[in-house]
Amino acid sequence: MSEANLLPHVVIGGAPRSGTTFLCEVLVKHPGVYIRRPFIPEPKVCLTPHPAGNHGLRERYSVVFKDAPASAIRIEKTANYFENDAARERLLRLLPDTKFIFILRDPVARAYSNWLWSTANGLETLCFTEALAQEGRRPSPFPPERDYVRPFDYLKRSNYGILAEAWIQCLGRDRIAFFIFEKALADPASFVEQLQRFVGVEPKSWDTLKTEKINANPLLEPELDPALEMLLRRQFEPEMRRFAKATGLDLAVWGY
DSSP states (O other): OOGGGOOOSEEEEEOTTSSHHHHHHHHTTSTTEEOOSOOSSOOOTTTSOOTTTHHHHHHHHHHHTTTOOTTSEEEEEOGGGGGOHHHHHHHHHHOTTOEEEEEEOOHHHHHHHHHHHHHHTTSOOSOHHHHHHTTTTSOOSSOGGGTTOOTTOTTGGGOHHHHHHHHHHHHOSTTEEEEEHHHHHHSHHHHHHHHHHHHTSOOOOHHHHOOOOOSOOSSOOOOOOHHHHHHHHHHHHHHHHHHHHHHOOOOGGGTO
16 A cells, blocks of 8 residues: 555544543554554644645654554544544545544543643643633643643533534534443443444454553542532533534433
C-alpha cells in the first residue's frame, strides 16, 4: 500500500479522563489491530491544520502507520477530537469512510478527575469550586498552537449532548459507536465483543484482551464534596437528556 493511503480505519476519541487509553490497551492485544505505541503522547494528526491541507495530513498519518501490517485495522487515538470543531471538519474531509469511537464517563466524575489531573501536573492552582467559578475566564498556559489543550475547561468538556449532536449530524449514527466507561468496566465481556464487532475484527474473549485500570491518577483522590456533586449533577441533567436522545443510550449508570 502507498504511504499516502496509510489512513486510519477507526479513530478513537472521547472526553479527557474517560477511558480512551483503556480502549487502546484492550484493542492492541488483538492480532488484527494496529495502534502505534506509546499511546501517549497521542498522534493528534488532525488537531492542527497543515499548510499542505489534506496532503500534509496524509503525510502525518503515513508516519503514524508506517509500521502497520498491511492487513491490520489501523486505529488512531486522540481524545480531544470529540470536543474540537475544527478537528472534526478536517477529519470529515480527509476520512469519508472511517469509523469513530467515543468513550465517555459520568460528567461530574469526569470534570473532577480532569481537575485532579491538572492539579497533579502543576497546571491548576485553584480549588475545584473556584476553578469552576473561573471557567472560561482564564487564559491557557499553553501557546496558541496548542490551544486545543484547554486545561481549565472542566464543565464544558462534559457537554456531551451538544458534542454528540454535532458529530451525528456530520457523520450519521452508523459510523459512530458511543460507549460508557462505567458500563464497560461493569460488563467487560459484553463491551469488548461490541467494540471488536464495530471495529471490524473477529472478537476475542475478555480473558484474552483484559487489562487493568489504565492512566489512573497516582495520587490519593480526595472525595468530591457531596453538596457540590449534587449541584453539578442537577446542572448537567438537561445536557444528559440531550445526549441520551441523540445517541439512544441508557444513562442510568450516571444517575440520569
